[in-house]
Structure formats: structure tokens, C-alpha cells
Amino acid sequence: MIDSGVDEALEQLGRAFPPGPFLDRRLGRALAFQALYEMDMGHHPPAKVLERLAETFREPSAPYPPEVLDDATRYAQELVRGVLANRAAIDQMIQQRAPLWPLAQMSAVDRNVLRIGLYESLYGNATVPLRTAINEAVELAKLFGSETSAKFVNGVLGRAVEASASGE
Template sequence: MARRPPPARKNDPEGGARESGGIPLLRRARMVALQALYEIDAAGHPPGEVLSTRFQAEPLPPEARAFVQEIVTGVLAHREEIDRLIQRYAPAWPVAQMAIIDRNILRMAIFEFVIARRTSPAVAINEAVELGKLFGSESTPRFVNGVLGSIADEMESGDGRQSGP
């Protein structure tokens, strides 16, 4: 007899309530945030206009829209601090020379678990790796996992954000 997958939990750690398409709501929100950050980074378009366009293209419930806005505005507000952390944990790759998608996936995850502390490191890393699989190159998931895992390990050992980049 075939086993059925367990029903989606309301607070699914992989990204929130699931919608009919099977993609967790917060993962969809992260996808929209990543697309917005990519456009802002690559083209320099104004964040407000980019978010407005993204929300028209990908309708989301109010709580997911708020999550997208929190990520985008948080990453932009803390970009220098986040980029210093990325540079510290990926010294062989200057942030400005990283693939745009890679650096924005890293920025989002670091914002979530280091700056805002709204998401556990394990969930933030898992979500970042999944975004890397969807949008990045073949090496993106491994690279993202390595950088974020190093940050999480240092945070766990008590050195984290307090020690400075």
C-alpha cells in the first residue's frame, strides 16, 4: 500500500502554509523577494517600483507581501553589514564579482537569521539552498550552503554577529 505524504502543517518550517500549487507560501514570497533584489541590484531600479511590479506579476496574500517587503527593505538597509559578513566567510570571492543571484540569496538568508533573527539558521539555509537550486548555477547550492553554514557555526559557537565582520 502506497504511503501518503503527511499533510502540510500550518507553520511549515520550509516556508509556511502550502498553497494549491504545493509551493510553501513563504518560499513563494522568498522567490519574489529574490527576483526584486536581483532587479534592484542588476538594473538599479527603485525598490518601490520593483516591488509594485513584482506584486502585480505574483499576487500574494497580505502576510506574504509583508514578508517580501521586510526582506527587501531589510537587505537594502543592512546591505553593507551583510556584504562584510559575506566577504568574511567567502574571502576568495569579492562580493561585487559574485553572481548576482548568489549574492542576493546570501543577503536574504543572512538578513533572516543574523540581522532580523526571524528565522532559524537551519530553515534559512535550507530555503537559500532551495532558491539556489531554482535560480542559480550548478554550484550555487553548495556555495550558499558553505558560506551560510560557516556563519551559522560561528554564531552557534558564540562568536556570531557580535565579533563584527
């Protein structure tokens, strides 16, 4: 039995991510974000966080079929592992492209959305087009961040990708 807070969160997720193409990836990004955020704030082990969040998504009130959730969980695991494996380089890129915002002072939402966006843009799955990776990060920022998060994330990711393309 889950509490009404989880039911409400699942309902909100269903509205934010309606059924459609690439739903598994969109959900995977949301799950990865939530896991990275929780790890960042609470210093919990990645495997335990992902397992707990994946179980929450499998509740009877979850708005998605099990096969979509399985694919989303696999993609979330891939993203979390990739971000953690490349975190030092990713954080350095964030710091270089947002020098007025030290990582420790940056919103945890913005910091972790940027980590996912940079990982997917520069290190991740080659089947995800660059524009899609950036757009999906901006959408996560809109969903989980403040009024200014989406614009901030878009600007930092744009500068980082341009710098990477030019060999900086």
C-alpha cells in the first residue's frame, strides 16, 4: 500500500509524460534525475535509490505498463552509471560554463539536470540526437526546477556543447 503522496506524484508524472514515442527514455531521465538528486542530497547508494524508485513506479496506481517501466529503469540505470563515471569531467564543464554559480551553491535540481544533459549530449547513447538531449534536459528543468531553471540549463548546455564541438 502506498501513501497518497506517492499516488499524487505518480499522477503528476502521468500528466507530465503522456504515452507516446520514446516514453521509456523520458521516464528513464526522470527516474535518473530523481535518483541523482536523492544521492546528491542524502548521499544514499545509487543502486538502493534506483531500486526503491523503480519499485514506486511499479505500484498498481502507476500510469504506465510494466514493459515501459522496465525499459525506463534500464535507461535510468545507464544514465546514473554514466553520470557517476564521468562526474568529475561533467562538473568541471558545468563550472566552466557557469562560473558565477559554484556547484555547491547551485540548485541541486539544476546541477543534476545539467549532469544528465551533459552526459547524454557528450558521453551517452549515440542514438539520442544532441538537440533531443538538450531539449529533454530543459523539460526536466521545467518539471522539477524553479522558474529560471529551464533557461539556465539551456544556456549552460548550449555553451558546453559549443565548446566541446570546437575542441575546447
